[in-house]
Amino acid sequence: MSSPSSRPDLSGARLLFTDLDGSLLDHETYDWSPAVEWLSRLHEAGVPVIPVTSKTRSELLALRHALDLTETPFVAENGAVVGLPAAWCHARLERMPGPDGLVIKPLGVDIGFIRQRLVVWRERLGLRFTPMSEMPLDELVAFTGLSDEEARLARMREGSEPLVWDDSEAQLEAFREGLAGDGLHLVRGGRFWHATGESDKGQAVRWLSERFAALRGVRPLTLALGDGPNDIAMLEAVDQAVVIRGCHGLEVSPNQPALYRSRESGPAGWAEGVDHWWGRGERRCEPALMASDNDNDRVGSVSA
Numbered sequence: 001m002s003s004p005s006s007r008p009d010l011s012g013a014r015l016l017f018t019d020l021d022g023s024l025l026d027h028e029t030y031d032w033s034p035a036v037e038w039l040s041r042l043h044e045a046g047v048p049v050i051p052v053t054s055k056t057r058s059e060l061l062a063l064r065h066a067l068d069l070t071e072t073p074f075v076a077e078n079g080a081v082v083g084l085p086a087a088w089c090h091a092r093l094e095r096m097p098g099p100d101g102l103v104i105k106p107l108g109v110d111i112g113f114i115r116q117r118l119v120v121w122r123e124r125l126g127l128r129f130t131p132m133s134e135m136p137l138d139e140l141v142a143f144t145g146l147s148d149e150e151a152r153l154a155r156m157r158e159g160s161e162p163l164v165w166d167d168s169e170a171q172l173e174a175f176r177e178g179l180a181g182d183g184l185h186l187v188r189g190g191r192f193w194h195a196t197g198e199s200d201k202g203q204a205v206r207w208l209s210e211r212f213a214a215l216r217g218v219r220p221l222t223l224a225l226g227d228g229p230n231d232i233a234m235l236e237a238v239d240q241a242v243v244i245r246g247c248h249g250l251e252v253s254p255n256q257p258a259l260y261r262s263r264e265s266g267p268a269g270w271a272e273g274v275d276h277w278w279g280r281g282e283r284r285c286e287p288a289l290m291a292s293d294n295d296n297d298r299v300g301s302v303s304a
């Protein structure tokens with residue numbers, strides 16, 4: 001595990017975007033203690049830590065309090081839903097925040113439409129898959145390791161539908177083609193495939209970076225961390241990126257010159273990645289790093 005050994009210079013406008021499951025949160029236990037030191041350092045420096053996740057808004061609300069991230073925006077459902085605290089709202093563009101102090105910006109497609117088209121394509125092509133909305137609660141609990149209450153919140157979707165795929169690669173391609181005709185596509189997460197509209201994590205990250213620049217009059221230095229294929233668009237939409245070692249064996253290779261691959265997984269890899277980019281002075285002007293182990297060797301001492 002790495003920790004900020006000396007006081008890093010976190011001056012200048014910065015935004016940190018992070019995936020949750022398998023990144024800031026442990027894939028199995030949902031623990032984030034290895035990241036606590038960096039989270040409090042970023043909080044002290046006034047750097048917004050912005051969760052960008054496949055989770056729902058309902059799931060995120062309690063987690064934002066637990067992580068002490070109530071003053072920062074969030075991106076839910078892989079980019080379909082953006083939540084803005086008052087300080088991130090534009091007086092002329094948003095209505096008054098709701099009772100929880102948040103304005104919700106839907107960037108995606110209505111969930112009713114998505115669910116309807118999933119059923120249509122399943123019947124038409126004879127596919128085998130199970131949307132989360134059709135999974136009994138106890139089955140969802142067993143599959144995800146979430147508590148009953150957490151699983152209930154996970155099913156409160158607004159702009160994307162997770163599904164468990166139980167069919168062939170060929171059928172998956174046919175399914176993709178069908179959904180594309182509806183303006184929908186599939187994104188692979190850690191446990192589920194997610195059917196969504198054209199929104200993705202990258203689009204939401206760009207939207208928030210532009211909003212920050214519009215409100216503050218300065219372009220922020222952006223860093224993103226993620227472990228899954230559904231993080232690729234986000235990792236490509238920022239200045240600096242970290243692919244956190246995954247537990248799923250899926251390839252995550254964003255087109256991003258400023259890329260670091262962590263040795264550790266989960267929140268320990270998260271802290272290692274933040275430490276790499278922001279823990280030892282400014283790396284902004286460094287030559288592009290390639291996504292290979294050799295490049296990590298060059299900077300391997302950061303996790304010592």
Ligand SMILES: [Mg+2]
Binds near residue numbers: 019020022190226228
């Ligand atoms: Mg993840």
